[in-house]
Amino acid sequence: MSPPEPLPEGDFQRLFATEAEGRLDTLVDELLELEKGGSGPELLASLFREAHTIKGGAAVVGMGHVARVAHALEDLLEEVRSDRRGVDASLIDAVLAGVDAIRALIPLAVAGQDHEQAASEAERRLRIALGGDGSVEAVAPRAAAPSTAPAPAPPTSTRDVTGEVSASLPDEEPTRIPSSAPAERDASDGARGSEDGARSGDRTAEADPAATHVEPARPAAVEMLQMPVHRIDDLVRLIGEASAATLRLGSALLEHLDRDPAGVAEYRDLVRSLNELQELALRARMIPVMSLAPRLRRAVRDLAHETGKEVRFETRGEDAEIDRGVLERLADPLLHLVRNAVDHGIETPDERRLLGKPIEGTVRLHAMQLGSEVVIAVSDDGHGIDVGRVRETAGRTDTSALEMDDESALYLIFRSGLTTATRVTAVSGRGVGLDAVRASLNAVRGRVEVRSDPGLGTEFRIAVPITMTTLRCLVITAAGQPYAIPLHSVRAVLAPQPAATVGGRPMTMVDGRPVPISSLAGVLGTGNGSDGPAVVVAGLTRNHAFKVDDLVDQRDVVVKGLGELIPRLPAVAGAGVQPDGSILLVLEAAGLIDRARRMDAGDRSLEAAEGIGPATAPPRRARSILVVDDALTVRELQRSIFENAGYRVMLANDGEEALREISSERPDLVLTDVQMPRMDGFQLTAAIRGQPALASLPVIILTSRGSDEDRRRGLECGADGYIVKSGFDQSALLAAVERLLGAEQ
Amino acid sequence: MATASAPEVAAGDLALLIPVGADVYAVRLASVREVVVAPRVTQLPTAPPTVRGVFNVRGDIVPLLDTGLLLGLRAVADEPYAVLIETAHGVAGLVATGMPATARLRESVGRSDLEGTTETHLIDDTRLAVVLDLATLLNPVRISR
Numbered sequence: 001m002s003p004p005e006p007l008p009e010g011d012f013q014r015l016f017a018t019e020a021e022g023r024l025d026t027l028v029d030e031l032l033e034l035e036k037g038g039s040g041p042e043l044l045a046s047l048f049r050e051a052h053t054i055k056g057g058a059a060v061v062g063m064g065h066v067a068r069v070a071h072a073l074e075d076l077l078e079e080v081r082s083d084r085r086g087v088d089a090s091l092i093d094a095v096l097a098g099v100d101a102i103r104a105l106i107p108l109a110v111a112g113q114d115h116e117q118a119a120s121e122a123e124r125r126l127r128i129a130l131g132g133d134g135s136v137e138a139v140a141p142r143a144a145a146p147s148t149a150p151a152p153a154p155p156t157s158t159r160d161v162t163g164e165v166s167a168s169l170p171d172e173e174p175t176r177i178p179s180s181a182p183a184e185r186d187a188s189d190g191a192r193g194s195e196d197g198a199r200s201g202d203r204t205a206e207a208d209p210a211a212t213h214v215e216p217a218r219p220a221a222v223e224m225l226q227m228p229v230h231r232i233d234d235l236v237r238l239i240g241e242a243s244a245a246t247l248r249l250g251s252a253l254l255e256h257l258d259r260d261p262a263g264v265a266e267y268r269d270l271v272r273s274l275n276e277l278q279e280l281a282l283r284a285r286m287i288p289v290m291s292l293a294p295r296l297r298r299a300v301r302d303l304a305h306e307t308g309k310e311v312r313f314e315t316r317g318e319d320a321e322i323d324r325g326v327l328e329r330l331a332d333p334l335l336h337l338v339r340n341a342v343d344h345g346i347e348t349p350d351e352r353r354l355l356g357k358p359i360e361g362t363v364r365l366h367a368m369q370l371g372s373e374v375v376i377a378v379s380d381d382g383h384g385i386d387v388g389r390v391r392e393t394a395g396r397t398d399t400s401a402l403e404m405d406d407e408s409a410l411y412l413i414f415r416s417g418l419t420t421a422t423r424v425t426a427v428s429g430r431g432v433g434l435d436a437v438r439a440s441l442n443a444v445r446g447r448v449e450v451r452s453d454p455g456l457g458t459e460f461r462i463a464v465p466i467t468m469t470t471l472r473c474l475v476i477t478a479a480g481q482p483y484a485i486p487l488h489s490v491r492a493v494l495a496p497q498p499a500a501t502v503g504g505r506p507m508t509m510v511d512g513r514p515v516p517i518s519s520l521a522g523v524l525g526t527g528n529g530s531d532g533p534a535v536v537v538a539g540l541t542r543n544h545a546f547k548v549d550d551l552v553d554q555r556d557v558v559v560k561g562l563g564e565l566i567p568r569l570p571a572v573a574g575a576g577v578q579p580d581g582s583i584l585l586v587l588e589a590a591g592l593i594d595r596a597r598r599m600d601a602g603d604r605s606l607e608a609a610e611g612i613g614p615a616t617a618p619p620r621r622a623r624s625i626l627v628v629d630d631a632l633t634v635r636e637l638q639r640s641i642f643e644n645a646g647y648r649v650m651l652a653n654d655g656e657e658a659l660r661e662i663s664s665e666r667p668d669l670v671l672t673d674v675q676m677p678r679m680d681g682f683q684l685t686a687a688i689r690g691q692p693a694l695a696s697l698p699v700i701i702l703t704s705r706g707s708d709e710d711r712r713r714g715l716e717c718g719a720d721g722y723i724v725k726s727g728f729d730q731s732a733l734l735a736a737v738e739r740l741l742g743a744e745q
Numbered sequence: 746m747a748t749a750s751a752p753e754v755a756a757g758d759l760a761l762l763i764p765v766g767a768d769v770y771a772v773r774l775a776s777v778r779e780v781v782v783a784p785r786v787t788q789l790p791t792a793p794p795t796v797r798g799v800f801n802v803r804g805d806i807v808p809l810l811d812t813g814l815l816l817g818l819r820a821v822a823d824e825p826y827a828v829l830i831e832t833a834h835g836v837a838g839l840v841a842t843g844m845p846a847t848a849r850l851r852e853s854v855g856r857s858d859l860e861g862t863t864e865t866h867l868i869d870d871t872r873l874a875v876v877l878d879l880a881t882l883l884n885p886v887r888i889s890r
Contacts, residue, residue, distance in 0.1 A: 563836075565808050565888055
């Protein structure tokens with residue numbers, strides 16, 4: 001058997017870069033734990049080990065300058081580990097700065113760019129933090145080529161994680177792996193291992209990870225293999241091409257031999273094998289979404305320090321995985337959202353104290369897999385987005401913004417150049433960013449939605465496909481043209497049925513809840529209505545039904561982009577080439593729903609105003625309902641019901657909050673629970689009726705208290721309707737609301 | 746293969762002549778990948794009017810652009826031919842309403858006033874062809890207008 005072809009030198013460096021990225025992330029995570037009061041020899045040993053391993057790895061792949069900085073970092077950590085120095089903010093800052101420097105230096109080294117000076121500066125700072133004068137030793141020039149690499153110099157001594165003396169490579173003259181001689185390399189590693197062994201007695205290989213950049217043996221049963229990402233990419237691409245060629249083969253069988261490919265066993269076997277191969281190859285590219293968490297946690301920590309805020313960063317959804325390429329494109333948007341949350345969302349400790357909130361704010365990153373999408377939510381418990389100010393700011397350059405309802409106005413934050421921040425910081429408030437977030441997401445066929453509760457916080461939800469290649473789709477026809485709808489977006493298929501209207505909008509009932517319904521061809525602008533079945537699709541926060549001509553079948557579609565020349569079309573996710581050579585357009589649920597809602601709202605100039613969400617539409621003013629309930633679930637359920645029915649929903653936790661809401665904006669109707677803290681529903685109703693200006697404001701009491709006495713009391717307070725939750729029927733509730741609002745207008 | 750950013754065609758160069766309605770336009774032959782007869786076009790809902798749809802060229806999805814609308818003129822009535830042009834943003838198809846043909850451009854008779862074009866050249870004793878400025882025409886911003 002011939003020996004494996006050695007990796008080119010650049011590949012080793014890239015391999016190290018990938019490994020170092022993970023280790024730097026771990027370093028940051030552990031440093032932040034240390035900063036929060038975490039201690040113990042294990043944490044310190046781990047910190048030291050990571051720095052040590054980075055140093056060793058950098059030296060081995062010929063990144064001498066990086067190794068020097070890592071060495072200084074290691075020395076600093078050694079001071080802590082050996083109790084010669086305590087942990088304080090300046091130490092954490094110094095180490096984090098060292099980590100940042102290494103992170104910045106590695107790509108320069110991989111690209112062969114000059115980074116000596118930057119490395120010297122980083123090393124100098126670390127030495128100053130160590131208590132020295134910052135003088136940096138002279139640097140040996142980098143070896144010119146692997147073939148001329150110097151022989152390993154005598155190892156210098158340092159301390160390993162167990163406190164025993166071990167060996168590592170000298171930093172000034174790093175040994176590089178001779179790319180042309182893998183056997184030699186192995187021998188060299190082995191030799192170092194022997195030396196280590198000789199110096200440290202019975203120490204195992206795990207004790208000195210710097211001896212080689214290969215992961216030490218793990219107790220886990222799964223063996224791991226690191227390889228350059230492009231090899232997987234090549235594999236995925238070739239499998240995709242093979243799949244496409246197979247489809248063409250099937251087409252040729254039918255066309256030239258008059259054989260239905262589905263009836264040819266060999267063809268079926270080929271397709272099945274290729275499908276399995278494709279799935280496996282795609283899985284090989286998957287990495288956990290939370291591999292980004294350390295970077296985000298670090299950003300939260302740094303910005304919190306800078307702004308004098310106290311912020312906790314929480315994560316949920318460690319299992320969610322996503323294609324590495326997609327995740328790489330998400331790093332910057334997520335970083336931006338997290339920074340925004342700290343900078344603009346979370347209040348200062350004093351403000352939070354005054355508001356009765358915990359002093360420490362929370363920024364959460366939550367990832368979950370939904371079908372073939374991953375949804376990542378970045379939320380904070382800060383003061384929310386001031387929609388009024390967003391509207392006012394946007395209105396200075398676009399008067400149509402002033403006419404927008406709150407939901408539409410909220411999406412104005414994604415417009416380029418818009419900021420409501422009263423101060424500009426290094427990271428936010430410049431009006432650049434959220435539009436860039438949107439653009440980055442467009443590039444991976446992702447989308448973003450935002451929800452903000454004044455005083456309670458903001459949540460950005462990003463949805464991206466797990467992979468950008470194959471999607472299982474439902475194929476339908478509309479106005480004679482076939483379209484594919486990704487199956488993960490399809491909630492239900494409804495038989496043809498007569499349409500009903502609620503609030504003046506066509507609605508259909510799905511699982512007992514009203515869902516808006518539109519003609520797909522009408523929404524796409526390719527035709528008129530249809531009497532065919534309807535497909536209920538789900539966006540991030542709402543469902544919508546679309547009437548189609550026919551349901552065709554389900555199939556896997558190898559989705560391609562439409563290229564750079566065509567602007568992004570929010571309702572079209574991409575397209576696939578079919579076996580007969582035709583092109584099948586793949587629709588995007590959220591974009592379709594937005595478009596349908598905007599058309600419902602009377603905006604017919606969509607072609608000129610395509611963007612994300614309803615941002616650019618000046619829809620008619622939706623009627624508003626103030627939902628008052630202290631139970632979050634009930635509030636959210638009612639919000640969902642009314643929003644789906646086309647109403648704008650305001651929320652309040654209790655009677656007092658409701659009165660404040662009403663004083664700042666009069667809703668069209670109030671729906672209130674009875675039992676609530678501070679001010680109950682009866683008191684609220686009486687308070688509303690006590691104000692002449694609100695005498696005509698309809699109030700419905702929705703409660704679990706169904707006694708005659710309660711009902712009588714509710715009506716005596718001046719309620720217009722009294723609905724008992726036990727007999728709760730959404731249609732009846734909507735009908736009651738519609739009746740009252742109709743009477744009021 | 747040259748791209749749309751390459752210098753456009755000049756007198757003496759071989760060009761592909763693209764009939765659009767009553768007019769004839771010319772592009773540098775090296776910018777042309779191939780000509781597709783009667784492309785099978787899939788309409789692209791919600792796309793700008795300049796995009797007539799997309800079609801399949803050996804597994805690649807290529808946009809077909811309305812040459813008339815791109816030039817600020819009337820939309821073409823149908824799409825009997827698609828001229829595939831290599832651009833810095835990928836391959837694009839330009840509609841030709843008549844069979845494209847190659848010709849060597851003769852002298853220029855002056856600059857063309859039409860935005861997205863450069864010079865007007867004689868192609869024989871009586872006929873003229875206007876050279877398309879592909880970098881200007883086949884640009885995402887212009888296509889989105």
